[in-house]
Amino acid sequence: MSELRVFGITGIGEIRPRDDLAGIISAAVADHHGGLLDGDVVVVTQKIVSKAEDRLVPVDPDDPLSHKALVEQETVRVLRRRGDLVISETKHGFVCANAGIDLSNVELGYAALLPEDSDRSARRIRDGIRARAGVEVAVIVSDTFGRTWRRGLTDVAIGCAGIGAILDHRGTTDTQGRELQVTEVAVVDELAGAADLVLGKASGLPVAVIRSVDPAWLRTGSVRDEIVRDPSEDLFR
């Protein structure tokens, strides 16, 4: 029987610039959840990655223009504006609200920018966990994005390491022997969303572990290379 376990990691305190995330996560899982295992998928929310990488920038909490200026600075292309909401493309190629800059769960007076390169952030955490805990895990950096035609937000992957971002079924056939039409599944996004179910926006838990994923998914992977859609193949930009 194929069964996944999804659990939030307790015991991770407030993260500060230059904190060793891999060490902190390994220790918290060891202390509270029996330790990481080979093949675990560790989902780390963007906010603590940005904090550890010192991506905090000052913002005036009493001046909405201060946040707005930051959004413009992180934007390479504005797709739509409505009221205070800007849907824009970041230099990473993500299309999201307010260039991914959200003020929640950051110290007052600061905003957290997205990591410079979230695939690289994921690789560093994965390498650090290997060095500290001796296990081969996959790492996903997750963030919360809206969707074009559906209300509500979901968590998706903005970086990954040790797991393919896309599971490609091209060439496989369905139960009728017919070639599958749905061929590319964004498993890292489904994993990021699954992790959010145990993290929740208000709980403050910043890391989840997903155990027992298909070992075939564990390979070199990249959100930037596999998920970010090139504008030339994009029908809505």
Next chain:
Amino acid sequence: MSELRVFGITGIGEIRPRDDLAGIISAAVADHHGGLLDGDVVVVTQKIVSKAEDRLVPVDPDDPLSHKALVEQETVRVLRRRGDLVISETKHGFVCANAGIDLSNVELGYAALLPEDSDRSARRIRDGIRARAGVEVAVIVSDTFGRTWRRGLTDVAIGCAGIGAILDHRGTTDTQGRELQVTEVAVVDELAGAADLVLGKASGLPVAVIRSVDPAWLRTGSVRDEIVRDPSEDLFR
């Protein structure tokens, strides 16, 4: 410790028109997985719901125009076309490729239309499971959709019952006491994606159970009322 279990249900055979899905699912979970529990979330893929509701229509497997005509018939508005791909709005308000009509895992010579009303389908399955197994579960009907600016597909909810589609954090505060900016989480979509991780496109398993979700999520819910975005508030239609 908050922990979810996600498992695919074995022992569900080929579904035919007018099959009793609630009975078949209850029996399969009882026979192979120890039975359903109060509070379980049962995720049922659209294909078998459409089959049980006899939404199969003939299509000529050798004539691509036959599929195309069906797509046009189920479309209320075309948003984009590129080659064979049509991004269109269905009468349900979903925006997706080919009006949600996919030929995979359907008998050759047939296509499966989306259920008329997937919230109603979910309610019927939920009521049937209560009647047959004596448990109060939530039900999600899931389908596989693409995303505007991200490659790869994920499973999302097209109908639900016994669970709120959106978890609304408006009015709650973050760890700093500041009102959360990310307020509406599409939990049914995150649950549908999590289920897909154990179903997979080629395995043929059509039902998953997610156990131990937050009981506060279990209420009356509707994908149509909560998730489908009204065109008037839509920036990309």
